[in-house]
Amino acid sequence: VLDPWFLGFHLERGSEMSSKMVRKADPGERVGVFGVRGGRLEVVEYSDLPPALARATDARGRLRFDAGSIAIHLIDVGFAERLAGGAGGRGGALPFHRARKKVPYVSDNGERVAPPEPNGIKFEMFVFDALPGARNPLVLETSREDEFSPVKNATGPDSAETCVRDQMKQFARWFRAAGVAIAADADGVPGHRIEVSPLFATGVESFRAAWEKLAPRPGIRDGLYLE
Numbered sequence: 001v002l003d004p005w006f007l008g009f010h011l012e013r014g015s016e017m018s019s020k021m022v023r024k025a026d027p028g029e030r031v032g033v034f035g036v037r038g039g040r041l042e043v044v045e046y047s048d049l050p051p052a053l054a055r056a057t058d059a060r061g062r063l064r065f066d067a068g069s070i071a072i073h074l075i076d077v078g079f080a081e082r083l084a085g086g087a088g089g090r091g092g093a094l095p096f097h098r099a100r101k102k103v104p105y106v107s108d109n110g111e112r113v114a115p116p117e118p119n120g121i122k123f124e125m126f127v128f129d130a131l132p133g134a135r136n137p138l139v140l141e142t143s144r145e146d147e148f149s150p151v152k153n154a155t156g157p158d159s160a161e162t163c164v165r166d167q168m169k170q171f172a173r174w175f176r177a178a179g180v181a182i183a184a185d186a187d188g189v190p191g192h193r194i195e196v197s198p199l200f201a202t203g204v205e206s207f208r209a210a211w212e213k214l215a216p217r218p219g220i221r222d223g224l225y226l227e
Contacts, residue, residue: 006074009140016079017134019043020072022144024063027055030152031068032128034139041137043069043128045097067139069128070148076134083130094130096123146170146203165189171196174207175220182220192220197227 010018021034032043046054049065056064103120107113131137142148149166152158165187172190175182183191201207210226211217218224 006140009138010074013136013138015074015134015136015138016076017131018074018138018140019128019131020070020140020142020147021067022070022142022148024066024068025144027051027063029068030158031070032126033065034067034069035065040132041134041139042132043126045126047099048097067141070142070150071128072142072147073127075127075130079130079134083133094125094127096125098122099124145173168194174201174204175211177204178208178211180211180220190220192222192224194220194224195226197225200226 030046032045058064099122100118101120101122102115104114149163150158151160151163169188171194172182172184201210
């Protein structure tokens with residue numbers, strides 16, 4: 001949560017609002033993208049980005065708009081107060097975004113209905129819409145493998161299951177960096193279900209240091225939990 005590199009770059013830049021980004025995995029990935037419009041940095045929500053622009057590529061064949069916003073921001077206290085109070089800022093007047101949603105409802109005969117298609121409109125506000133009003137906004141690219149595995153679906157891609165797998169792959173990399181042999185499949189998922197609490201370590205270096213202090217050190221097994 002408290003990333004010292006992110007905080008340091010934010011302070012060094014004198015930024016009022018800093019954000020993290022990862023490269024989009026594919027044109028249809030449901031993340032907003034950073035871009036400059038009218039000389040100001042902003043995020044275009046994926047539902048507002050025309051499909052043709054989402055698929056557009058540059059001379060090297062890479063996505064033209066691939067700077068994916070992962071909703072990790074640092075906001076200067078003064079900027080937040082300015083936003084809330086309106087003194088020289090936007091006064092909390094963030095724009096609405098329209099989203100079509102599947103909204104369960106109760107029918108006339110009292111039965112709960114889960115519609116197969118969107119049947120409702122939801123108006124949403126996003127904190128990233130404050131970016132155009134921030135001084136010296138900063139965007140820091142980070143590692144998808146270490147910092148981004150969203151839970152957006154009940155099953156399948158971007159679900160709790162894939163998030164757990166990605167976290168276990170991360171923990172396995174930490175173990176190997178500390179010199180511990182750990183078996184994994186072709187995707188890097190360890191054969192045992194393991195978990196490392198952020199109270200134990202938050203990255204490779206802190207994991208190495210904490211692991212060295214353990215005496216005795218536990219063996220790799222299902223349900224291993226380091227705290």
